[in-house]
Amino acid sequence: MYSAYFKRTFDAVVASLLLVVLSPVIAILYALVRQILGAPVFFVQERTGKNGKSFHMVKFRTMKSSVDASGKPLPDEVRMTKFGNFLRKASLDELPELINVIRGQMSLVGPRPLLPQYLKFYTPEQNRRHDVLPGVTGWSQINGRNSLSWSAKFELDVWYVDNQSFLLDLIILLKTVFRVFNPAGVSQDGHATMPLFDQKSSSQIAVIGAGGHAKVVIETLRHSQEFVSAIFDDNPALWGQTFFAVPVTGPISKLTELPGHKAIVAIGNNDTRRELAEKLNCQWVTAIHPLSIISDSVEIGTGTLVAAGAVIQPDTKIGEHVIINTSASVDHDCRIDSFAHICPNASLAGGVHIGKCSLLGTGSTCIPGVRIGANCQIGAASVVTRDIPENSIAIGIPARALKSNILPQKQGKAAEQTDYKAA
Incomplete structure (x- = not known):
């Protein structure tokens, strides 16, 4: 009821009021960005919204436009300034997104909108984050922000989709205000910003078995930022299907066609696990949550x-x-x-x-x-x-x-x- 009828009205009214109240702050920030970083003042980028539809998100620019000899932008940590870092930590760079909220492209609360190029990497479960409007802030932002792994962020996003309510949104908004004064998790260790999401560049691991224990193994690997590429199981009814958002490729014997492939036996029966481990020629991986x-x-x-x-x-x-x-x-x-x-x-x-x-x-x-x-x-x-x-x-x-x-x-x-x- 809330998400279908009231949430959009709440977003539009609150975003409009915030734009009026914060207009002096926005004007000052506009002048500072123009003076320190130069033009353009706004950073406009295509992002993915509800149902996978793209829109242009507006933020204050936080980095210089420095490029190398070939015209390619320099690394984020080189282009980031102390002023830009302050804007990010205080979340002040996000204020122009209130315009996106008024336009109906975003909500005050929801999963953060990401780049369209990421669409091809989501699992079906992760893609459910697009069932709602993206948000200026969200459940993952108050539970770790960019210090979280991608898989952990997506899990929190999907949890929000399934549990959204007016009370939850109020809690997230209040905790977001607290985060402004306690800006932890703005970036991952060793990175000026969040590293790009590209599951194809991750190590690909095959899981053997498609039973209940496999869900625990797959979830453990995802939390460890590993990419589970396929499941092998001897039940023909599962072949060509997806199990826990991972494709079941075929029988276990098919894995022998990939000698040295990274894999883990996700079967709870000890004797079966032993026989498979001794029989198959795989590069066995250890999964630690x-x-x-x-x-x-x-x-x-x-x-x-x-x-x-x-x-x-x-x-x-x-x-x-x-x-x-x-x-x-x-x-x-x-x-x-x-x-x-x-x-x-x-x-x-x-x-x-x-x-x-x-x-x-x-x-x-x-x-x-x-x-x-x-x-x-x-x-x-x-x-x-x-x-x-x-x-x-x-x-x-x-x-x-x-x-x-x-x-x-x-x-x-x-x-x-x-x-x-x-x-």
């Missing part, structure tokens, strides 16, 4: 996933293709062997050893120094207070080994013809 906490002394093997909220303490050693899932806690001096899976909210105290291909269930706990053998499964919310022998299933408080967990080994052609569908 920026919201995890990992000590500098931790060793992590290739192909391992460390999800958001995970904490790994000093001198822990983690093998290859391990899953340290959401909000798992691994204390000091632990050892987690290859292809193990530490499920969400599982907790390992200091000195715990988890054997190869073992799984520690959601919310389970290990007291200090216990050893869990290879190929074990520990039930959800169980508490391990004593060593668990290999090939065991253990549940309870305290956890007790109930029965053997030995699985028949695949041999000969049966192993070669195995299909690995989403798991």
Whole structure:
């Protein structure tokens, strides 16, 4: 109701009032830009608006027009002036955009309008940021601004599209005023402005498996500013479709046509993950979410996933293709062997050893120094207070080994013809 009927009226009225009230400030800024940076005073650039329609956004110019011998503009950090940097930090360069708001090309609040050349790089999910009018300020601007990665900015933009309301807009506007006096995140470290968005220049990673766990892996890679180029899965119904805004290219066997391609196995089943990792010739990547906490002394093997909220303490050693899932806690001096899976909210105290291909269930706990053998499964919310022998299933408080967990080994052609569908 708000976005369909009231938001446009609110934008037009407030933008008009602001133009009148701030007209003396705008006039002073016009004179200063003309005196310090010269003509033209305004920076007019084509940007992408609602539904992908282009418009010309107006800002105060903040950089010199210096070019090299070939006529190409010099780098931003060379052309940026102290005065221009002040305008950016105080967001005063954005004031002329009130004209775009009155014209109906922008809103006071919404995703920031970006260059039309970026359109070809958005995933379908990211492109949803164009379902609303772009804004003078927005949800990502008050949550990090240009210090955020592109993927994080787009995630915040899409969140705003799904949750916009009058109250949320008021909160964003008030926090924007606070940001003017606390101008953090104007640029990324090492850059005068936000680096250009170009996913084609990023490392392209293939994800193996199109199940629920793949969503966690893909999201982790996106937050790490990696570009997931394709998914391979043995379910024919998925071929040619998109999964979590990534195309499913074909069966996993097709990945063998790309030897050395960067990839990660996004399948939760330990045995399947092991078989694929040993079978395929790929350059395995490690996915570590920026919201995890990992000590500098931790060793992590290739192909391992460390999800958001995970904490790994000093001198822990983690093998290859391990899953340290959401909000798992691994204390000091632990050892987690290859292809193990530490499920969400599982907790390992200091000195715990988890054997190869073992799984520690959601919310389970290990007291200090216990050893869990290879190929074990520990039930959800169980508490391990004593060593668990290999090939065991253990549940309870305290956890007790109930029965053997030995699985028949695949041999000969049966192993070669195995299909690995989403798991």
